[in-house]
Amino acid sequence: MExxxxxGCSLHASSELYDIQCKLVFGKLGLELxxxxxxxxCGATAASKTNEFLSIALPARNLGIADATGLSExxxxxxxxYSRTLVSQKKLASDAALKASINAExxxxxxxxxxxxxILEVLRPKVISGEIAGKAVKKLTGLKPACYYGCLLxxxxxxxxxxxxxxxxxxxxxxxxxxxAEPIDWNYKTDCCGASAAYNDAEQSQLxxxxxxxxxxxxxxxxxxxxxxLCQMNVDAYQDEVGGKYxxxxxxxxxxxxxxIGISMGIDAVVMQVDRHFVDAIGLLKExxxx
Amino acid sequence: MTPPVLKxxxxxxxxxxxxxxxxxxxxxxxxxxxRRCAAGCPVGEETGVTPDRLIRMILVGDREAALNNxxxxxxxxxxxxxxxxxxxxxxxxxxxxxKQMSKEAHCKPLTPRIADFHNAxxxxxxxxxxxxxxxxxxxxxxxxxxxELAKGNLKAMFEEMMSQGKLGAAMTKxxxxxxxxxxxxxxxxxxxxxxxxxxx
Numbered sequence: 001m002e003x004x005x006x007x008g009c010s011l012h013a014s015s016e017l018y019d020i021q022c023k024l025v026f027g028k029l030g031l032e033l034x035x036x037x038x039x040x041x042c043g044a045t046a047a048s049k050t051n052e053f054l055s056i057a058l059p060a061r062n063l064g065i066a067d068a069t070g071l072s073e074x075x076x077x078x079x080x081x082y083s084r085t086l087v088s089q090k091k092l093a094s095d096a097a098l099k100a101s102i103n104a105e106x107x108x109x110x111x112x113x114x115x116x117x118x119i120l121e122v123l124r125p126k127v128i129s130g131e132i133a134g135k136a137v138k139k140l141t142g143l144k145p146a147c148y149y150g151c152l153l154x155x156x157x158x159x160x161x162x163x164x165x166x167x168x169x170x171x172x173x174x175x176x177x178x179x180x181a182e183p184i185d186w187n188y189k190t191d192c193c194g195a196s197a198a199y200n201d202a203e204q205s206q207l208x209x210x211x212x213x214x215x216x217x218x219x220x221x222x223x224x225x226x227x228x229x230l231c232q233m234n235v236d237a238y239q240d241e242v243g244g245k246y247x248x249x250x251x252x253x254x255x256x257x258x259x260x261i262g263i264s265m266g267i268d269a270v271v272m273q274v275d276r277h278f279v280d281a282i283g284l285l286k287e288x289x290x291x
Numbered sequence: 292m293t294p295p296v297l298k299x300x301x302x303x304x305x306x307x308x309x310x311x312x313x314x315x316x317x318x319x320x321x322x323x324x325x326r327r328c329a330a331g332c333p334v335g336e337e338t339g340v341t342p343d344r345l346i347r348m349i350l351v352g353d354r355e356a357a358l359n360n361x362x363x364x365x366x367x368x369x370x371x372x373x374x375x376x377x378x379x380x381x382x383x384x385x386x387x388x389x390k391q392m393s394k395e396a397h398c399k400p401l402t403p404r405i406a407d408f409h410n411a412x413x414x415x416x417x418x419x420x421x422x423x424x425x426x427x428x429x430x431x432x433x434x435x436x437x438x439e440l441a442k443g444n445l446k447a448m449f450e451e452m453m454s455q456g457k458l459g460a461a462m463t464k465x466x467x468x469x470x471x472x473x474x475x476x477x478x479x480x481x482x483x484x485x486x487x488x489x490x491x
Contacts, residue, residue, distance in 0.1 A: 009421050009422040009423075009424075009473070012421070012469075012473050013423070013424050013469040013473070014424060014462060014467045014468065014469065015467075016467075016469065017467075038475050038476050038477055039475070040416070040420040040421060040475050040481050041416040041420065041421045041422045043413075043416065044412070044422070045368050045409075046408070046409040046412035046413055046416075047413065047416075048368065048387055049368070049386075049387055049390055049409050050390070050391065050394070050409050050410070050413055051391070051413065051488050052314075052387070052388075052391065053484075053487065053488040053491050054413070054484060054485065054488045057484040057487070057488065058416070058481070058484065061480060061481065061484065101487070102484070102487075105480060105483045105484055105487060106480060107477070107480065151367075151368075151369040151370060151371075152370075154374075155369065155370035155371065155373075155374045156370060157368075157370055157373065157381050157383055157384050158316075158381070159379070166374055191333065191369075192333050192367050192369035192371075194367055195367060195368075196408055196412075197365075197367055197405075199408060199428075199431070199455075200402075200404040200405045200407070200408040200431075201365060201402065201404065201405055202454070204334060204337055204365060204367075205367075207337070208333055208367075233467075237458060237461060237462070273466075276465045276466055276467055277465070278461060278465060
């Protein structure tokens with residue numbers, strides 16, 4: 001089955017590994033990711049903070065391209081891209097004048113037909129149907145991930161029905177449990193890592209990250225797992241610095257959800273570029289004899 | 292008799308409240324100061340201003356304070372306040388509106404780095420149709436470093452270069468840095484959207 005795919009800028013740059021993993025894992029699950037043609041940046045938080053029109057119009061162009069493919073669903077792994085695209089679609093559905101104004105500039109007009117899905121919305125039915133467990137060749141025994149959702153998977157700036165619990169989502173835990181891992185219960189799963197504040201407001205962002213690391217380590221997690229490339233980059237790349245500053249000794253590898261699924265399916269860790277993490281992510285897998 | 296702490300003039304507050312309500316789409320008048328937003332705000336402790344305080348500032352017509360406070364700038368747009376608000380007020384949306392209004396009023400950003408980062412992001416995206424980490428960081432760092440230089444703050448310049456250099460080196464080592472310029476074919480369409488946004 002084919003499903004439309006919007007990788008977003010991160011997955012074409014610093015988180016290219018996530019792009020590779022998505023294609024591999026979804027491929028094994030019988031879903032072929034069809035990257036939409038000539039997509040543009042969604043504008044992320046920068047557009048919504050500086051230019052209301054562009055924050056809707058930039059994702060709208062991608063929605064027009066996705067609608068034109070005729071595919072019924074588009075999967076967007078990056079939380080920020082997912083959130084901005086879904087907000088744009090909902091906003092345009094209720095604002096005909098804005099939709100007309102944006103469509104006037106577009107070759108492929110927004111119709112509003114494609115279903116915008118996060119990666120968990122696509123994976124969850126595959127857990128329920130038993131397909132994920134069915135493709136697994138090994139159980140992830142001993143892996144105790146702190147499932148980290150961050151902000152944008154469950155909280156939106158406008159009224160949007162969330163397909164998971166807002167304060168205590170379970171989508172990632174359900175996937176992890178199906179793989180034989182033992183996700184821990186913790187308090188900071190939907191807290192903010194600061195996103196771009198890591199560059200432009202470092203002290204603030206590092207304080208937020210320190211709370212995440214403290215709780216995850218105190219509750220016995222041996223790794224963090226996430227679906228968002230921005231969260232992954234922050235809690236991985238800054239962990240050493242933040243740990244040093246806030247007296248946290250333990251370092252936790254930060255996996256993408258696709259890495260855990262891929263490992264359970266027997267996909268080679270180096271092919272998935274698991275060796276490109278900042279906190280070593282290979283050692284734990286070896287220690288637990290998962291690779 | 293003690294003098295009133297707050298000067299309140301409905302003729303002053305009304306236009307401000309109306310403008311922010313219409314632009315942000317948020318019904319500020321339904322705020323009853325329960326402070327659930329304040330309890331959940333991840334930056335509230337550092338900004339000193341929590342969403343409930345910001346709403347109060349606007350309702351009493353204090354334009355100056357509403358356009359120039361740290362919450363507007365340091366808000367990380369996590370949407371916790373709005374998700375927990377019993378009256379469905381999304382303060383992050385109010386912050387977006389206030390940031391745009393403060394730009395229109397030519398107020399000096401309280402945290403120039405955050406403003407420069409967002410501007411660099413939008414400049415790159417207009418230019419290439421996609422966000423480019425290297426181009427954007429180059430624009431942002433040039434601005435940041437020049438501002439420190441203008442202030443004669445060499446220590447801050449050095450620290451900035453060390454910290455960003457450290458990240459850049461780590462990213463390069465882990466092969467997470469991409470030196471190619473991913474750009475879209477139909478850039479004119481993206482530019483047309485940018486142009487339209489100016490005329491609004």
